[in-house]
Amino acid sequence: MVxxxxxxxxxVGCRRLVSSSHAPLLVSSQxxxxxxxxxxxxxxxxNSGLLRTQGLIGGxxxxxxxxTTIKVNNPATGExxxxxxCMGVKETNDAIASSYEAFQSWSRLTAGERxxxxxxxxxxxxxxxxxxxxxxxxxQGKPLKEAIGExxxxxxxxxxxxxxxxxxxxxxxxxxxxxxxxxVLKQPIGVVGAITPWNFPLAMITRKVGPALASGCTVVVxxxxxxxxxxxxAAELALQAGVPPGALNVVMGNAPEIGDALLSSPxxxxxxxxxxxxxxxxxxxxxxxxxxxxxxxxxxxxxSIIFDDANLDVAVKGTLAAKFRNSGQTCVCANRVLVQDGIxxxxxxxxxxxxxxxxxxxxxxEGTTQGPLINDxxxxxVESFVQDAVSKGAKVLxxxxxHSLGMTFYEPTVIRDVTSNMIMSKEEIFxxxxxxxxxxTEEDAIRIANDTIAGLAAYIFTNSVQRSWRVxxxxxxxxxxxxxxxxxxxxxxxxxxxxxxxxxxxxxxxMDEYHEIKYICMGxxxxx
Ligand code: NAP
Numbered sequence: 001m002v003x004x005x006x007x008x009x010x011x012v013g014c015r016r017l018v019s020s021s022h023a024p025l026l027v028s029s030q031x032x033x034x035x036x037x038x039x040x041x042x043x044x045x046x047n048s049g050l051l052r053t054q055g056l057i058g059g060x061x062x063x064x065x066x067x068t069t070i071k072v073n074n075p076a077t078g079e080x081x082x083x084x085x086c087m088g089v090k091e092t093n094d095a096i097a098s099s100y101e102a103f104q105s106w107s108r109l110t111a112g113e114r115x116x117x118x119x120x121x122x123x124x125x126x127x128x129x130x131x132x133x134x135x136x137x138x139x140q141g142k143p144l145k146e147a148i149g150e151x152x153x154x155x156x157x158x159x160x161x162x163x164x165x166x167x168x169x170x171x172x173x174x175x176x177x178x179x180x181x182x183x184v185l186k187q188p189i190g191v192v193g194a195i196t197p198w199n200f201p202l203a204m205i206t207r208k209v210g211p212a213l214a215s216g217c218t219v220v221v222x223x224x225x226x227x228x229x230x231x232x233x234a235a236e237l238a239l240q241a242g243v244p245p246g247a248l249n250v251v252m253g254n255a256p257e258i259g260d261a262l263l264s265s266p267x268x269x270x271x272x273x274x275x276x277x278x279x280x281x282x283x284x285x286x287x288x289x290x291x292x293x294x295x296x297x298x299x300x301x302x303x304s305i306i307f308d309d310a311n312l313d314v315a316v317k318g319t320l321a322a323k324f325r326n327s328g329q330t331c332v333c334a335n336r337v338l339v340q341d342g343i344x345x346x347x348x349x350x351x352x353x354x355x356x357x358x359x360x361x362x363x364x365x366e367g368t369t370q371g372p373l374i375n376d377x378x379x380x381x382v383e384s385f386v387q388d389a390v391s392k393g394a395k396v397l398x399x400x401x402x403h404s405l406g407m408t409f410y411e412p413t414v415i416r417d418v419t420s421n422m423i424m425s426k427e428e429i430f431x432x433x434x435x436x437x438x439x440x441t442e443e444d445a446i447r448i449a450n451d452t453i454a455g456l457a458a459y460i461f462t463n464s465v466q467r468s469w470r471v472x473x474x475x476x477x478x479x480x481x482x483x484x485x486x487x488x489x490x491x492x493x494x495x496x497x498x499x500x501x502x503x504x505x506x507x508x509x510x511m512d513e514y515h516e517i518k519y520i521c522m523g524x525x526x527x528x
Pocket of ligand 1: 195196197198199200204222223224225226253255256257258259260274275276277279280282296297298299300330331332428456496500501
């Protein structure tokens with residue numbers, strides 16, 4: 001097929017069509033076979049109306065204006081699941097305009113009215129948790145059980161903020177003069193641009209859209225081009241719940257174009273981003289000319305610190321969960337496992353035994369606990385980190401190579417004798433590789449843990465209450481798990497320090513990100 005000039009330009013913009021890591025033609029014909037499960041799931045989803053492929057602008061489902069599309073692949077098989085609209089600057093500008101218009105009425109509803117709509121959305125998300133979970137597994141690859149868990153987690157933010165909408169209080173301040181009254185109002189900030197990653201296709205959206213809509217803001221969401229289907233299905237359910245046209249828009253496709261349109265628009269008053277630190281920094285700089293409020297949830301380099309006095313079982317289970325969830329592709333994944341001298345060998349053995357039991361496979365297969373990595377680039381990154389560590393003296397205890405299943409499956413891996421000069425100690429691995437680093441004293445552990453530009457999550461395993469407090473307070477991290485490997489919940493604030501980000505999501509603190517504070521000084525009108 002010969003493409004017109006406009007289409008060619010747009011296709012170059014939509015990286016997915018030219019990305020070698022995804023191009024279906026580069027996938028072997030054997031690996032392109034979609035599993036029977038995946039095929040029947042995608043047919044069922046199509047029939048249910050939840051497999052949406054157009055963008056949502058002003059309450060209408062629309063194609064990209066130049067009719068170009070992006071291919072969404074199943075990372076477990078390489079097969080194309082759907083072609084979705086590949087949008088850019090024009091569609092984004094229209095989405096912003098519709099969001100701005102919707103803001104005028106949505107922000108004037110009572111909190112109770114907004115709350116009811118959000119509650120209905122929550123109920124629909126829960127009612128469709130199986131289909132949404134299937135969509136997540138299809139486009140992102142995580143095991144179905146874990147995907148359905150993400151739906152429950154993602155939906156919990158909508159429920160929480162449906163409730164929290166009614167608790168946005170202002171203040172009355174004791175005045176500095178008897179003929180004045182001083183008031184503080186919290187008002188919705190306006191149109192919000194929300195840019196989200198592929199590793200939690202639903203939850204990273206609901207953590208932003210929940211508090212934004214609850215506050216009275218309206219939103220333009222840009223999901224990752226790798227996982228737009230879950231976002232579109234969630235938006236369909238939002239429409240069914242009564243979220244009015246324009247209050248929630250979804251555009252996907254050419255990320256830099258969409259990002260530029262959101263960042264340069266004076267009508268967009270806030271950018272909320274979850275993704276890599278590199279892109280976050282770019283967005284932060286680009287938000288400066290229009291002085292937008294910015295929230296950033298960026299990359300991590302989490303230490304999981306196992307002290308000699310830890311309960312071995314608890315430390316193994318907690319670190320396993322923190323490391324291998326989503327095949328190691330979460331921002332809070334344990335990236336470095338710091339183990340004290342006295343327990344190092346015992347831990348290495350027990351941990352390797354536990355890792356060996358993980359089941360790698362297609363997320364639709366019963367019993368799978370480890371799905372594929374998202375793409376070839378992710379595999380290459382993991383391979384190069386492992387090579388670097390081994391070349392500098394680290395020893396592979398388990399795994400250490402691509403899985404025999406092929407595609408983007410990687411063996412769950414444990415590496416010992418990792419040191420701070422190896423790349424995997426410094427950068428996010430984002431894959432199923434657990435590096436074990438030895439330390440001697442508590443001071444050493446704190447120094448090694450804090451020796452990074454990241455500051456998102458950290459975990460410590462100890463039976464000493466005093467040490468729990470001391471180390472938790474000394475860690476330069478936004479989140480600390482003590483004898484716990486999975487700590488994120490809608491009722492607690494989630495976010496990083498240092499170069500892991502700005503702002504918090506979840507809890508009452510997450511609501512503040514979507515408000516402006518207005519001070520009103522009321523003088524006495526009868527004053528002479
Ligand atoms: P990414 O490459 O930074 O992409 C994140 C989002 O930004 C995607 O929607 C992407 O679009 C978009 N994007 C990329 N370049 C852009 C640009 N120039 N302008 C505007 N948007 C742009 O990150 P990722 O690989 O998807 O996600 C993995 C990263 O996210 C990891 O570092 C992880 O730690 C971090 N993360 C952090 C948290 C947290 O809460 N702190 C949670 C989850 C993930 P396309 O995908 O369409 O290109």
